[in-house]
Amino acid sequence: MQEFFLNFTKIVEQNAKVYWSIILGIVSCLILFVIEAFHVQNMIVALNSTDQQVLRAAIEPVTQRYTWARAALILLSIFWASWEYRKTKQALGL
Numbered sequence: 012m013q014e015f016f017l018n019f020t021k022i023v024e025q026n027a028k029v030y031w032s033i034i035l036g037i038v039s040c041l042i043l044f045v046i047e048a049f050h051v052q053n054m055i056v057a058l059n060s061t062d063q064q065v066l067r068a069a070i071e072p073v074t075q076r077y078t079w080a081r082a083a084l085i086l087l088s089i090f091w092a093s094w095e096y097r098k099t100k101q102a103l104g105l
Contacts, residue, residue: 018105026099029092036088040081047077 023029051070058069 018100021103021105022096022099025103026095028095029099032088032091032095036085036091039084039088043077043081043084047074050077 050073054070054073055066058066060066
C-alpha cells in the first residue's frame with residue numbers, strides 16, 4: 012500500500028492533470044447543481060401552480076436529466092484521470 016502511494020505521488024508530481032481532472036469533475040457537478048436549482052426555480056415560477064403533483068410531474072424529468080448529466084461528468088472525469096495516470100505511469104516506467 013505504501014508503494015502505491017509513493018508511486019501515485021510521483022505520478023501526480025509529473026502530471027498534474029490527474030489531480031485537476033478530478034477537481035474539474037467535482038466543480039462542474041457543483042456548477043450543474045446550481046444551474047439545476049435555478050432552472051427548477053424558474054419552472055416553478057412559470058407554472059404558477061400550487062398543486063404539488065403538477066409541480067412534481069413537471070420538474071421530475073428535468074431533474075432526472077441533470078442527475079444523468081452529473082453522473083456522466085463524474086464518469087468522464089474518472090476516465091480522464093485514469094487515462095492520464097496510466098499514460099504517466101507508462102512514461103515513468105513504474
